[in-house]
Amino acid sequence: MDLTGQIANFHFNHILLNAAGVKCQTTAELDQVLASPYSGSVVTKSATPMVRPGNPSPRYYQLPEELGSINSMGLPNEGFAYYLDYVLNKQTDKPVFFSVAGLTKDDNLAMLMELEQSDFNGLVELNLSCPNVPGKPQTAYDFEATRAILTEVFAFFTKPLGVKLPPYFDMVHFDMIAAVLNDFPLAFVNTINSIGNGLAIDPHTDTVVIKPKGGFGGLGGSLVKATALANVRALRERLNESIKIIGTGGVTSGRDVYDLVLCGADLVEVGTQLMVEDTPVFERLEGELANELDKKNYQSLAEIRGKLQTIA
Numbered sequence: 037m038d039l040t041g042q043i044a045n046f047h048f049n050h051i052l053l054n055a056a057g058v059k060c061q062t063t064a065e066l067d068q069v070l071a072s073p074y075s076g077s078v079v080t081k082s083a084t085p086m087v088r089p090g091n092p093s094p095r096y097y098q099l100p101e102e103l104g105s106i107n108s109m110g111l112p113n114e115g116f117a118y119y120l121d122y123v124l125n126k127q128t129d130k131p132v133f134f135s136v137a138g139l140t141k142d143d144n145l146a147m148l149m150e151l152e153q154s155d156f157n158g159l160v161e162l163n164l165s166c167p168n169v170p171g172k173p174q175t176a177y178d179f180e181a182t183r184a185i186l187t188e189v190f191a192f193f194t195k196p197l198g199v200k201l202p203p204y205f206d207m208v209h210f211d212m213i214a215a216v217l218n219d220f221p222l223a224f225v226n227t228i229n230s231i232g233n234g235l236a237i238d239p240h241t242d243t244v245v246i247k248p249k250g251g252f253g254g255l256g257g258s259l260v261k262a263t264a265l266a267n268v269r270a271l272r273e274r275l276n277e278s279i280k281i282i283g284t285g286g287v288t289s290g291r292d293v294y295d296l297v298l299c300g301a302d303l304v305e306v307g308t309q310l311m312v313e314d315t316p317v318f319e320r321l322e323g324e325l326a327n328e329l330d331k332k333n334y335q336s337l338a339e340i341r342g343k344l345q346t347i348a
């Protein structure tokens with residue numbers, strides 16, 4: 037059975053990997069994800085130029101009844117140089133994604149210039165959608181700002197680049213972001229980032245469950261699946277076919293992976309459920325995915341990719 041994926045010149049023997057932010061802040065975590073026989077790749081925690089402690093804790097909370105998670109991490113990371121050193125020295129035959137999330141356009145341009153001039157030979161993900169830095173907007177909700185930064189980036193950047201997008205909730209917004217992205221030689225888009233600025237309450241104490249921003253945080257896990265499916269499907273229908281799609285959000289079962297591929301995903305990322313189960317989740321999900329294909333006598337993901345049916 038062929039459970040592989042392709043982005044640019046990179047072939048992925050498995051389509052599952054971590055979502056940026058989960059199991060990817062330290063070299064030990066990155067090594068563990070890469071070492072899983074059932075991961076196809078790894079993505080680094082979104083890097084800022086300097087080390088960042090992030091927001092005060094509690095800043096991550098698992099919602100009850102396996103609904104998902106809420107987080108306001110605030111881009112804690114070991115700093116750009118730490119991740120560049122890791123990717124330049126790590127021996128692996130799996131493609132690696134380097135995620136960057138500068139707090140300013142200049143920070144992003146500086147990190148991307150350093151990556152361009154480095155020997156890094158993987159893929160780069162420009163995170164335009166972190167909802168958790170107080171006072172900072174999710175750039176990709178501003179279509180002109182997104183066009184402006186991509187214009188400056190592609191004036192010099194020649195390596196495979198993709199963007200991490202927030203979820204959109206309006207058909208016109210799908211049209212507008214696709215009209216921007218189609219003007220650039222992007223290797224991929226990764227959709228969705230968490231659903232920004234949700235709120236969860238502890239019923240025993242009548243208190244929010246995370247400290248930053250009065251309890252507002254990004255939502256992940258099963259409760260965001262329908263939004264993730266819609267964003268993958270809408271962008272697949274609108275983007276040039278040269279722009280591949282990484283589907284992220286709401287994956288807790290092999291059927292969830294199958295559904296994202298059905299909507300057009302080339303690779304699939306796991307965030308909240310990876311926090312819950314750790315790296316064995318990749319084996320479980322791939323096994324369940326294979327079973328879903330078996331049920332319908334499919335031999336490869338290529339047979340179902342983008343093949344979601346509508347009602348005539």
Ligand SMILES: O=C1NC(=O)NC(C(=O)O)N1
Nearest residue numbers: 109110111166168230254
């Ligand atoms: O892009 C991000 N999305 C999230 O949901 N959380 C992290 C963060 O807060 O660092 N960043």
